[in-house]
Amino acid sequence: MTHPIAVTAGEPAGIGPDILLMTAMQPQPVPLVAIADRDLLADRARSLNLDIRLVDAADPGAATTGYPAGTLAVRHCPLRRPVTAGQLDPHNAPYVLETLDIAIAGCLSGEYAAMVTCPLQKSVINDAGIPFSGHTEYLAEKTGTPRVVMLLAAGGLRVALATTHLPLADVPAAITRDSLTATLRILHADMQRRFGIPAPRIAVLGLNPHAGEGGHLGREEIETIAPVLETLRSSGMSLIGPLPADTAFTPRALKGVDTVLAMYHDQGLPVLKYAGFGSAVNITLGLPIVRTSVDHGTALDLAGKGTADAGSLAEAISQAVRMAKTG
Numbered sequence: 001m002t003h004p005i006a007v008t009a010g011e012p013a014g015i016g017p018d019i020l021l022m023t024a025m026q027p028q029p030v031p032l033v034a035i036a037d038r039d040l041l042a043d044r045a046r047s048l049n050l051d052i053r054l055v056d057a058a059d060p061g062a063a064t065t066g067y068p069a070g071t072l073a074v075r076h077c078p079l080r081r082p083v084t085a086g087q088l089d090p091h092n093a094p095y096v097l098e099t100l101d102i103a104i105a106g107c108l109s110g111e112y113a114a115m116v117t118c119p120l121q122k123s124v125i126n127d128a129g130i131p132f133s134g135h136t137e138y139l140a141e142k143t144g145t146p147r148v149v150m151l152l153a154a155g156g157l158r159v160a161l162a163t164t165h166l167p168l169a170d171v172p173a174a175i176t177r178d179s180l181t182a183t184l185r186i187l188h189a190d191m192q193r194r195f196g197i198p199a200p201r202i203a204v205l206g207l208n209p210h211a212g213e214g215g216h217l218g219r220e221e222i223e224t225i226a227p228v229l230e231t232l233r234s235s236g237m238s239l240i241g242p243l244p245a246d247t248a249f250t251p252r253a254l255k256g257v258d259t260v261l262a263m264y265h266d267q268g269l270p271v272l273k274y275a276g277f278g279s280a281v282n283i284t285l286g287l288p289i290v291r292t293s294v295d296h297g298t299a300l301d302l303a304g305k306g307t308a309d310a311g312s313l314a315e316a317i318s319q320a321v322r323m324a325k326t327g
């Protein structure tokens, strides 16, 4: 791999700039290019007492050999307003989205091998009047991908989601035979291509308590989930379920399972974050580019203090390197 990985710094008032600078103080597996405002990074480095050298990403060393620990290449993207750590400002929402646009364009053109995202604050982008529900949905839209799948991985546990950032009340209607079929096809294909698992075993959760209790606690399992699994099994996929979610994450149930498909965000992610918060990685499957991210949010309470844990960003970079090698 000779191309650098783009790392977007995320919400400027959050811990994204902090963990990016902390990471650049350590040796990296490939050259990194920070997509961020250079003065923001310089100010934050001073707050964190990090003796880091920021160089222009146009410098030839940035794209080829990279730099030793303590030097970070920056593709400058100007803030719209000065930033105080911990204080959100909707005026900077266009800046956050511009950093993503630069990374996406660079991945599509082949300038970057992959993009890794530091956390952004979804609410402040909405407060700026811009409809936005998450990186996952934004990347799908900007790359013209009709459906993508969010998957988080922590150690040996992988949890994918059938729906992403949706109000709970909208979840049942979003799980249709078509949407679930498309999600499972992407998950199966990327388990093979990106994770090198030739015949992935996927455990699929039910939507309702006890997977619907034979129809007495909801009918989505009978009318939607089970028929989809049956059809896809006949095309050769190894699918288990629909399983009651409350016992699906016990060690016995997880034995031999390569990934779990949860029906919604808070059915799957609390378990994953309990298992590995701080070292888990968020991956968007189904995109024409490689994108990974941290497992945490903007942690405004920690920004500029030097107490944020940068472990998940290190894992996200390592995962992006592995996935970029799969083409």
Ligand SMILES: NC(=O)C1=CN([C@@H]2O[C@H](COP(=O)(O)OP(=O)(O)OC[C@H]3O[C@@H](n4cnc5c(N)ncnc54)[C@H](O)[C@@H]3O)[C@@H](O)[C@H]2O)C=CC1
Pocket (backbone or CB within 6 Å): 015, 117, 118, 119, 120, 121, 122, 123, 135, 282, 293, 294, 295, 296, 297, 298, 299, 300, 301, 302, 307, 308, 309, 310
């Ligand atoms: N990939 C992304 O862009 C993500 C963005 N978010 C966004 O972040 C914002 C804040 O979300 P919250 O629910 O408050 O979650 P959060 O992850 O920012 O914070 C939850 C708790 O974990 C702590 N924490 C988070 N990251 C940490 C780190 N690296 N080291 C040490 N402690 C850490 C925080 O201090 C806080 O106590 C929301 O707007 C949310 O949408 C949330 C998750 C992922």
Ligand SMILES: NCC(=O)COP(=O)(O)O
Pocket (backbone or CB within 6 Å): 133, 134, 135, 136, 137, 269, 282, 293
């Ligand atoms: N809980 C995961 C999360 O909110 C990250 O979403 P995204 O911004 O990566 O789409």
